[in-house]
Amino acid sequence: MRWIFFTLVFGNLLLLATFWQKQGEAAPAPLRALEIPGSVKTLQLVSEAGDSLQPAAPRKVADQREALCYVAGPYADELDARHLLARVSALSLHGRINTVDIESGEPSEYWVHVPPRATREEALRTLKELQKRKFDSYIITQGDLAEGVSLGLFRNKESAYGLQKAVEEFDIPVEVLVVNKSVREYWVEVIEVSQLNERMRERIQAGDKEISWALVECSNAG
Template sequence: MRWIVYSLIVINLGIAGYFIARPAEDSIARPQDGNHGQGKTLVLLSEKQSGNLPVSQQPVRPDPGKKLCYALGPYLDDISARVAQARSLELGLTGLISQHKVPNLKDAEFWVHVRPLPSRGEAMTLLRKLQARSVDSYIITQGDLADGISLGLFRQKSSADALQKKVTGLGFEDVAIREVGSTTTEFWVEIREISKLDETMRRRVKAEDQDVQWQMVSCRHQPADG
């Protein structure tokens, strides 16, 4: 019986030695391709050079405290501007309408007048002197030129200049010319998303509109700081 026991002990020791000496292949991680299962490498925006970006996506450095917008205009009426605004909204852009007062020399008139005098009595005295010299004139009673004297309103600047020269030549002082009715309202469509507004998007917003163009401007509607 003893030899059976000894035989079993020897066999068990041999089996144990075999497994101890065998490499544990299942527990060793096999090297893999460094890109396997990782997908595309994430590249930080700061690692890209701005020179590799399209021109329309180049970062814009606004003046301190100011936001920049693309503006399409000028439109001469509110309805046309709102149609362009609707196109921008359909494209997922923030289209806002701003109004600007600009000189309108086409409809300007030129008012020749004597600047206001210290009192109404002095204005009346000067008025009589002007009329005595056959100069058409009347007292201005309202506004910032009250107690001044109106001499005439002209469409042509040259006509106003001629009258000013004539009255001054008669010995009267403080004859001036004011341009009146010389402003008109322009409408512009402002879009804040300048990085999205590439050439294709600008064409789609502008569509077939004539006599309007894109400009980079400081936003009239300044976005609230987030």
């Protein structure tokens, strides 16, 4: 039986020697670098990136909605608007009165004037020329017509255009600006939109049947 044991041991040693010899012969060849086209992005370790790997700043949403408020109106009388504002305050809400002037399209006055001059000195020369010709006038110092010369406001259309024609005879340019009538409206603005359900709005409106509610951009939105 001993010879069988020694034969098995010798066979295992022979197989082990053969295995190690093949492992040495089959050593892997060195890896070749993989060429990557310039158009292909490569990976970079976080430790290699340094400061270049920073979180991107959050982008602002381009279409952010403006803050909205409820407005109630219009009122022709400011006192009526103040009564509604008092009811708003009584409910611990915050409001304010906004005044809006609406042009009616109907002329109310006619402003006869010399268009703005290039300089104040030129405006003064025009003024002196007009006063020498006995036309009441003064220099306009503010607004779009600054450095022009005013010849007066007229309610009568014929009077305004008659003066224009008379001044033009002295080779002085004159224009007539039509000033339309405007109607003043008062609106009450309330900022607590989420609290103004239909029942709350009816409570604030009380007996004011001629007004309505609308959602608009807050006048004091920051």
